[in-house]
Amino acid sequence: MNIQALREKIQNLATQANNLIANKGDSTWTKEEQSQFDGWADEIAQLKNQIAAVEKMRSLEAENFFADKPKKQGAEEVEITDLVAVALYLRNGTNVTAEQAAAIRNAMSTTTPSEGGYTVPAEIAAMVIDKLKAYGGMRAVAEIIPTESGGALNFPTSDGTGEEGEIVGENAATTGQDITFGTAPLATYKYSSKKIALPVELIMDSAIDVIAFVLNRLVTRIARIQNRHFTTGTGTGQPFGIVTQAGTGKIGATGQTLSVLYDDLVDLKHSVNRAYRANARFMMNDMSVAVVSKLKDTTGRPIWVPSVTSDVPDTLLGFKVEINDDVAVMAASAKSIVFGDLSKYAIRDVKNSASLRRFDDSAFALNGQVGFCGWQRSGGNLLDPAAVKVYQNSAT
Template identity: 70%
Template structure:
């Protein structure tokens, strides 16, 4: 089976498992029901293990190709035909210490940049690796709308809250009343993010057993991912993106004494403080530590309102809506805006295409310590373009 076929199999099995849970409802499970569920779970885990094995083999084949490509003797005076990823690896491992043919291949794969930092704009394959890392870290890119623009020029978006607008009945031959729409504008500026310089041992970078591209990109992208997710969540909007939490309106404040807790009634109030038009695709977002505070809450008849995910990677449910975990959302504390609910896709992250750059440093500050320096840059921004779409729960001040 291919990886795609295995993923489809997992999706089908997961649907059967969830249907079994739904069918049983509050009934006590029979041994046969439990056995059926266990068999589905075993098949799911087996398919996931098979996917992991296939991906491991792909990585091994890619490493072999890399080693063969970088060690293969090239004909005198001939062009070096290597992939973009191999060219990036040559640059990372050796910097400018390559022959003329290899240098030409590196320039073809990685275009030079003009900023003061210098360096190279990375090829699409490496840029995709960076984006994948950004998605895997934090939580905002899992729920937000991601907009890619060709440039970083200023952009303003018209906004209007029409949730309270209604029509009218007009008498025969009567005139329609006036109902002008009020528009505002929200900016979506981009900012240049840096990983800061990192220092790595020269021996590690030159070790052919190391996937140097994945290693370095992971280090650089993880740092950028952390700061971007932080700003997209709680950014002030001054010199950085305006985050989801500061951009949203409080829908419910906890009663006195609820500095670190939330009640079932509070969550219901937050949910219904969001206009129904936005609740179809709505999600909860909170810090993982906050989930522990509400995982034992029950409704008025004693039923749990938090349902853990059965399928690995699927979200838990709270009052029937998915929970997105984001550890940059404040934990429950006095006055903390600790829970968000609504159509989180109304938060837009703006990336500038072809803005991911990288530079290797070989100057004395690194060389004297037997190290190589690397730094990465990319341009991104974010804002909540429809402020009516999300509401917050705020803990009590005392």
């Protein structure tokens, strides 16, 4: 079944589910209706996972990088653009002509230490950021702040939800109420993909888009560790995570080590001030979705509403849901559900910090391999802790 057919099936199932919700209104749901809705929700989730798997495989398929490039004809030389220069470096390292070596030096900064990699041109840097965003999770909801350098940076914070004005009489003086400011550090860290070995034959294959292939492998590794740190980072030698910085809005009652109740979600929702709820959403592990998508309100009405398209988030209590598998699965004392204005978490990316390095030393060469490593500098922190709260499962 192709992706379009899968999407049409999702839309059909979601339409039936939404129609059932609309037709029942505030009426009490029967067990048969609840079971039918749950079946649709399960099938929709499976179809979305199937689409995600197909799209992931397609993104990894190499395209012919040189297919649209002009071929050398007679004395006419092929133009060496920045992208071509990077591809030449990734394919051949230093085994290039003098002209090609000059183009590579122009395209990629050689002012950084060799083990630190070579800064990539703007087009490649943009590809790195796009691939980091495509990984989803925290980068899908956070505010992205690009900075020119990676120096120490503190953002001012202030919670004004408890402040209010006053009534004054004619010719009466107004009283004062100072604003309390704090600071939230937004340090950056140098992330590495770790060295990766690839077969020489694969890198030299002209049918492979070597830039896309290498970046996919390297950037995915960086995206994984960044998302984990932006979610649960300790702030010691790594960024503060959103779960780490958020307050606890609701703790499950004894016995709820693996569950959450409808009432718990309502309490979690209202633990976040109304000022932040206009832009709020839930975030949780996909395993937790399997739990909350079965919850019903007091009339048996589902509180989980599937979207009619695969690329639009489902909703819970009317709020969008972001899937982030670095949020803890439900377990004893686990902080398993996040709710609030997640855009109050800021991710700081240092401009021009993306770099690549090719390794041709004997550790790789003797095995017929080429080594690659990538770097990128980023950091993150929840700038307004009052905007986000978490649900914590019970300890026992």
